[in-house]
Amino acid sequence: xxxxxxxxxxxxxxAVEPTPQFLARVRREIEAEGRRPAVRLMAAGVAVAAVIxxxxxFHPENPTTVESSTASQIVRPLPAAEISITFVPSTPTVTKGxxxxxxxxxxxxxxxxxxxETAALQSFLQDVQExxxxxxxxxxxxxxxxxxxxxxxxxxxxxxxEPIVITPxxxxxxxxxxxx
Amino acid sequence: MSGDLAQEFEVRLAESSRLAFRxxxxxxxxxxDAEDIAxxxxxxxxxxFARLRQRDRFRAWLVRITWRLAIDLHRSCKRRTxxxxxxxxxxxxxxxxxxxAARERSARLWTAIDALPEKLRIVTVLAGIEEHxxxxxxRLLDLPEGTVKSRLFLARQRLKELLQ
Numbered sequence: 172x173x174x175x176x177x178x179x180x181x182x183x184x185x186a187v188e189p190t191p192q193f194l195a196r197v198r199r200e201i202e203a204e205g206r207r208p209a210v211r212l213m214a215a216g217v218a219v220a221a222v223i224x225x226x227x228x229f230h231p232e233n234p235t236t237v238e239s240s241t242a243s244q245i246v247r248p249l250p251a252a253e254i255s256i257t258f259v260p261s262t263p264t265v266t267k268g269x270x271x272x273x274x275x276x277x278x279x280x281x282x283x284x285x286x287x288e289t290a291a292l293q294s295f296l297q298d299v300q301e302x303x304x305x306x307x308x309x310x311x312x313x314x315x316x317x318x319x320x321x322x323x324x325x326x327x328x329x330x331x332x333e334p335i336v337i338t339p340x341x342x343x344x345x346x347x348x349x350x351x
Numbered sequence: 352m353s354g355d356l357a358q359e360f361e362v363r364l365a366e367s368s369r370l371a372f373r374x375x376x377x378x379x380x381x382x383x384d385a386e387d388i389a390x391x392x393x394x395x396x397x398x399x400f401a402r403l404r405q406r407d408r409f410r411a412w413l414v415r416i417t418w419r420l421a422i423d424l425h426r427s428c429k430r431r432t433x434x435x436x437x438x439x440x441x442x443x444x445x446x447x448x449x450x451x452a453a454r455e456r457s458a459r460l461w462t463a464i465d466a467l468p469e470k471l472r473i474v475t476v477l478a479g480i481e482e483h484x485x486x487x488x489x490r491l492l493d494l495p496e497g498t499v500k501s502r503l504f505l506a507r508q509r510l511k512e513l514l515q
Contacts, residue, residue, distance in 0.1 A: 172514050177507060180460055181479035189372040189386055197368055197390050201397050205357070 360400050363409045368393060370410060370480065371417045377476035378421035380461060388424055392417040411491045418473060463513035471506035474499055 172180075298304045371392050375385035396403075396413050403412060464472060477488045489499040 172511055174507065177510060177514070178479075180456065181475065182482065184457055184460055184464075185373055185377055185476065185479040187373060187376050187382070187385075189369060189389070190382070193372065193386050193389070194365075194368055196386070197364065197393050200390055200394050201360075201364070204394055204397055 356401060359406065360397060363400075363406075363413075364393060367410050367413050371413050373480045374414055374417045374476065375421040377464075377480065378418065378425050384424060384428075385421070388421045389417060392420050395420075411493060414477070414491045415493075422469070459514060460510075463510050466513060467506055467509060471502055471509065474502045475506045475510070478503055 295304070299306060368389065371389040372385055375388040375392070376382065379385050379388065392413060395416055396409070400409075403409065464475060467475060473492065474488055477483050477491055478485070483491070485496050485499050485503065488494075488503070489496040492499065
């Protein structure tokens with residue numbers, strides 16, 4: 172095949188005409204495209220209005236604002252009444268050796284307790300419920316524990332030890348080399 | 352788009368839409384797909400026409416948009432089977448044997464074109480469309496004429512080898 176034949180074949184292969192409707196279709200599409208900015212603008216307006224409406228309708232009554240940056244001012248200690256620990260023995264959430272008492276979506280703070288402490292506390296409560304432990308006697312136990320805690324242990328007196336005196340070696344005669 | 356700009360685009364569209372179709376057809380060889388791609392390319396060009404600084408580069412710009420879109424579609428539809436591999440040359444006097452022979456030649460040619468690397472394929476297709484000369488192809492591809500010439504030479508050599 173020579174150059175001329177190849178050129179002819181290529182031109183024939185590419186001499187394809189679009190359908191008569193093609194240009195009209197393109198023009199229609201362009202006209203539609205020209206109208207689209209107005210539609211887009213309208214859609215954007217509707218979206219903005221919806222967002223504003225949403226904010227107005229679902230605006231929280233007490234918005235949370237952080238005014239201070241110090242930790243002591245940000246963290247507000249909860250009153251004791253608000254704190255409650257609930258144990259769910261059947262489904263504890265254990266993460267890396269720790270029992271997580273998560274309150275789900277509640278506003279309550281999350282408590283992290285050691286698994287062994289939880290087990291000990293559960294066992295204690297069970298014993299109280301089963302009356303293996305008399306609650307009346309616990310008060311006395313707590314008082315004696317308190318007493319022990321308040322006891323001050325006097326430091327042991329340091330025994331008097333005589334200082335060791337090492338006397339320097341002294342000889343009456345001057346040191347001389349010995350006879351070999 | 353302002354009225355003047357729209358009018359200018361209309362002029363460009365009239366002179367370039369067929370080129371866009373043929374470029375797409377050169378990749379896809381499927382009339383409907385080529386029309387869809389050409390339409391998409393023209394619409395894309397319309398959207399960005401106001402930002403085009405050199406308006407006389409419109410054809411080149413449109414060719415590149417069309418080529419890219421067509422190549423993307425071609426790659427995504429490589430499993431397509433219903434390709435038109437034949438553009439019937441000649442007139443009504445062709446016998447069935449002539450038509451069959453032309454069909455076979457065309458199929459072989461397209462297979463050979465498809466086997467070319469993309470750089471060589473685009474110069475081949477553009478040079479085959481509307482009798483574009485090297486200068487026109489270099490303008491359309493924004494390449495030096497020497498580059499187009501060497502690529503075209505290489506492409507033809509390969510095509511000839513493949514069609515032997």
